[in-house]
Amino acid sequence: MLASCLSRSFIVGLVALMLTSCGQSDQSQSVTDNTTNNKTYRWKMVTTWPPGFPVLQEGAERFAANIKAMSNGRLDIKVYAGGELIPALQVFEAVSQGTVEMGHGSAYYWAGKVPEAQFFSTVPFGMTALGMNSWLYDGGGLELWREIYKPFHVIPFPLGNTGVQMGGWFNKEINSVDDLQGLKMRIPGLGGKVLAKAGGNPVLLAGSEVYSALERNTIDATEWIGPYHDERLGLYRAAQHYYYPGWHEPGTVLELTINERAWNSLPADLQAIVTNAAQAENLAMLSEMEQKNAEALQILKDRDDITIAPFPDDVLQRLKTLSEETLEEEAAKNPKFKRVYDAYQKFRKKDAAWSEISEQKYLNIESAQ
Amino acid sequence: MLASCLSRSFIVGLVALMLTSCGQSDQSQSVTDNTTNNKTYRWKMVTTWPPGFPVLQEGAERFAANIKAMSNGRLDIKVYAGGELIPALQVFEAVSQGTVEMGHGSAYYWAGKVPEAQFFSTVPFGMTALGMNSWLYDGGGLELWREIYKPFHVIPFPLGNTGVQMGGWFNKEINSVDDLQGLKMRIPGLGGKVLAKAGGNPVLLAGSEVYSALERNTIDATEWIGPYHDERLGLYRAAQHYYYPGWHEPGTVLELTINERAWNSLPADLQAIVTNAAQAENLAMLSEMEQKNAEALQILKDRDDITIAPFPDDVLQRLKTLSEETLEEEAAKNPKFKRVYDAYQKFRKKDAAWSEISEQKYLNIESAQ
Secondary structure, eight states: OOSSOOOHHHHHHHHHHHHHHHHHSOGGGOOSSSSGGGOOEEEEEEESSOTTOTTHHHHHHHHHHHHHHHTTTSEEEEEEOTTTSSOGGGHHHHHHHTSSSEEEEOGGGGTTTOGGGGGGTOOTTOOOHHHHHHHHHHSSHHHHHHHHHGGGTEEEEEEEEOOSOOOEEESSOOOSGGGGTTOEEEOOHHHHHHHHHTTOEEEOOOHHHHHHHHHTTSSSEEOOSOHHHHHHHTGGGTOSEEEEOOTTOSSOEEEEEEEHHHHHHSOHHHHHHHHHHHHHHHHHHHHHHHHHHHHHHHHHHTOSSOEEEEOOHHHHHHHHHHHHHHHHHHHHHOHHHHHHHHHHHHHHHHHHHHHIIIIIHHHHHHHOO | OOSSOOOHHHHHHHHHHHHHHTTSOOOTTOSOOSSGGGOOEEEEEEESSOTTOTTHHHHHHHHHHHHHHHTTTSEEEEEEOTTTSSOGGGHHHHHHHTSSSEEEEOGGGGTTTOGGGGGGTOOTTOOOHHHHHHHHHHSSHHHHHHHHHGGGTEEEEEEEEOOSOOOEEESSOOOSGGGGTTOEEEOOHHHHHHHHHTTOEEEOOOHHHHHHHHHTTSSSEEOOSOHHHHHHHTGGGTOSEEEEOOTTOSSOEEEEEEEHHHHHHSOHHHHHHHHHHHHHHHHHHHHHHHHHHHHHHHHHHTOSSOEEEEOOHHHHHHHHHHHHHHHHHHHHHOHHHHHHHHHHHHHHHHHHHHHIIIIIHHHHHHHOO
16 A cells, blocks of 8 residues: 555646646657657677677676666667777777767777876776776766767766786796886886886787787786786796786776767667666676686686786885876876876875775785784 | 656556555556556665665665666656664565565664674675675675575665775774773674673664764764764764774675565566666765765864774784684574575685785785875
């Protein structure tokens, strides 16, 4: 029984109001048949990942399947891996031009076109997943991101996070900053700029070439992702020194991009479905990365032909100083970069003060013997 | 004018329901008919939170609004705060019996009925939000939780997380374990048992009584949630020493409970909508807690009439040892509790090894001066 019953006359009045006011308004929300709501949307989504790439490509496919299930097939998204329809690094352009409706990748892949977008992905010594999600959803980050992508007619959503990555695989021990001199390391983007400042030699290599380059000593070191993906790629066979933490990628946000016109063509219920599915999958990928990395770390620890060690503190401190310098320099030469950097830093400062007495303090106590 | 217009057939169905069901039996689930997919489900969700309670009650209401938007009104959930329809601590029972279709709360509230459910909420010196989500979604935790609730005909989903809480407000400094002797502290559940082992005197008080009890020195200390909720409750006016971290609640999972029969009555698309909405809102509440706690901490830090300090290391070490003892003792006397404890510990051990070299190591480096 209803908690409180309304009088018949009130109901009749309410109905009269509903019937008259509905007649004049936007009908796009009407439930039954005819128009908008029974239309089936067949969309294409292109990603930057190799076919079948664990967690990331799988997550994009799960996201599409969830939308199909929720919409009862009314929004049917076919997912293509990098290169299947569009080359991986042209995903943003394809979504921007409307060649496809959706993309999945990470914002730092478009650093050449939109340098400030890197803050919506990850930056060296930046925030972890908890801070990034908090900034994006509740600290104004997502609104800023949408404003930055607006000229490209692209609407971004967070869709996954790798968590803290690993520092990478090295063919020699790193005992001091001197050991970075001349080091040929595959490390793209801002992390590469920081390494260069430290005296290293960053090398650009496609993911598919990383293993063989390291194995043949064309490079001395490479970063990749975390224990799970690194173990699958077999990097432990190509280099024996595995370092942590991934100072250059402390919580990489993956992004869903949607062509603005395609988005606007969706009725409100399908927009709500996409929004919720993206947020759900954002958490799903982060949680899966955590579990799979924990499993894989144990496997790697059981190998006696590799060492797993932290970078020395002075190396990390040097990289941190150089990371701050790098971001300051980029900001000095690009006002848009500076604007996002300032917003990021403002949020981050407050978040760090809280993180230090909550997450960080607790983890330190909990793990103490 | 109403924000969204309902179809004429829906209104007619609604009126029919209102007219016939007032004063009669519960017809609340049949509104319009036709096929499965045009049927409208009117559900009730009861929560354990006070009306308007920030983040938690607000999050439950946002979750319901998202489902309504995604389903175009086909699943319409009315949310009631604790006491509005059902007393807060009878939420589980009401969902179990089918009095209402949905509940929102946290599993440790039902510790008297299902002691092992506490692991699906939080335990002293347990996992943080990242580990809990990873265990629940990818480590078998949710399957185990569903099995535990199965005899009650209740299906649980994670729906929110408080993040690491604060240790609480004390009317004196805590400099050593001796300062806990005889301490009258409002701290429920397992945390209270641990405090008792440490020589303290745990007191049970409803949330509504906490402030005045502390202010009148009926109790010496209380835990509550984190800076945001604590600041709003004005606890800084009742006690001057604010301690961290919240060793007793390091990442409290909030739960959605659904009556099994009600769940089974939903078509697959609405089930998918509920599942995704819950996962999205799980992340939404955690992210919002992080942002609001960071803001509130700054406000509290600006006050010069309180101190914000860590518990001394030896106090935390003692509480940790006693927490392990407490869980072992509960496990020894209850095989169901032991079964969940063992599963939790098995996952947690692996997760901790990864967390130490990823999240924890990174946070320590990132915050170092």
